[in-house]
Amino acid sequence: MPTQRHGPRSRRERPAKPALTRPGIIATAVELMRAEGLERVTMRRLAAELDTGPASLYVYVRNTAELHAAVLDGMLGAVDLTPVTATGDWQDRLVQVLVSYTKLLFDNPGLAQSALVARPSGPGYLNLLEAVLALLNEGAVPDGRAAWLCDVLLQFATATAAEQATRDHNTEAEQEMDALVAAIRNASAETHPRIATLGDDLVSGPGSDRLDWGFRLLINGAIHTPRPIEQNR
Amino acid sequence: MPTQRHGPRSRRERPAKPALTRPGIIATAVELMRAEGLERVTMRRLAAELDTGPASLYVYVRNTAELHAAVLDGMLGAVDLTPVTATGDWQDRLVQVLVSYTKLLFDNPGLAQSALVARPSGPGYLNLLEAVLALLNEGAVPDGRAAWLCDVLLQFATATAAEQATRDHNTEAEQEMDALVAAIRNASAETHPRIATLGDDLVSGPGSDRLDWGFRLLINGAIHTPRPIEQNR
DNA sequence: ACCTGAACACCGTTCAAGT
């Protein structure tokens, strides 16, 4: 067996180029997103990080949307699920879990948006789903409603984060928000009496109050709203 | 008054190149979106349609997100607001308006997604907002809650459309849905007992039933959930 | 003030060809 020749290192930064694997690719993508934000997690940028060409990634990843969904699932491990087994009011604990999920999305602008398009289906998402369902079960929410409600709860959290996320790190979106505020203030009392009456209240309030109220509204709503054909199973 | 000279047409397709104006640009963008979908409403594509270069558009439009918001606002005129002044249960009529809005977004994949990022603030949006607020007022929902609720209602409609829209015209998203369904079916009863129990119910049901239930849940929820510090005004 | 050409700095995805 001939000894393998050890040439001088051609790459100083990445001395050993690891073989491509799906978990490895996604781990690198998560790193990249933490370092530079989701908007930099592109096929080309990621391929460069892995010392290869973009075409190579298509063996392991269907497309960019699927890649982003996998990245999100990888981050969902950071959601605090301890309230599930803690003591106290089940609604309060459910809100805690949901707030933790929402905060994660808040801190990672862009992730929330991609979550609305391509839902993750990995272990991170399943654990979060199970946690929400466990708390709804503890609260004796009928199974049929619980199944649909958990979807609405996570969707509300995701959509809220998607809206806020883009408004935070993005000057343009801020200006659009200002445009909406201005439009509401300028609304004529004759053509838009309700908007004129409510005024700033329409766009006011600290985000966390609105978020908390929203979660409690959803839970209360489900308790008071039977499904079209209620299956109690 | 000198007669205007009629030179030979230099451009057969677009005999008169109209001056650029913001309303004109947005009208062309709406046309383009109806013809080819929002994903084709790019600065470059739109500029080509207007016989100019992309740079010219930046005098009238801040960026692509703002353009898309303006397109959406232009389409909101098609939402059926007649239930506002009709007779019958106010909740049913509110749901009718919201379903009309949702359907509009359903038919125009991509528009919903952009609505979550850059909210419109034009006449179309204000009219829709006023309609929802008028019905909530008719239902005697306290002002403070109505102000926040209308946001949640429209957000729910928008997010639902954004999810479904991408799933419809997009084969990739379908496969991701399948991945989620498969993941839920394969969930172990030991690690994920609630998911295993509820099973297909988590992803089941005709979309319109879930949508209707969601709207009614939100309305009921608001009726039963005071704001953190309720201002009754 | 408005409009433009040209450039800068990127994208996703496919495919034939190699190993």
Add this chain to the structure above:
DNA sequence: ACCTGAACACCGTTCAAGT
């Protein structure tokens, strides 16, 4: 089966220069 180079067909946005 996996990996690659190269290509195809696009993007958004800026800026100096013109009118």
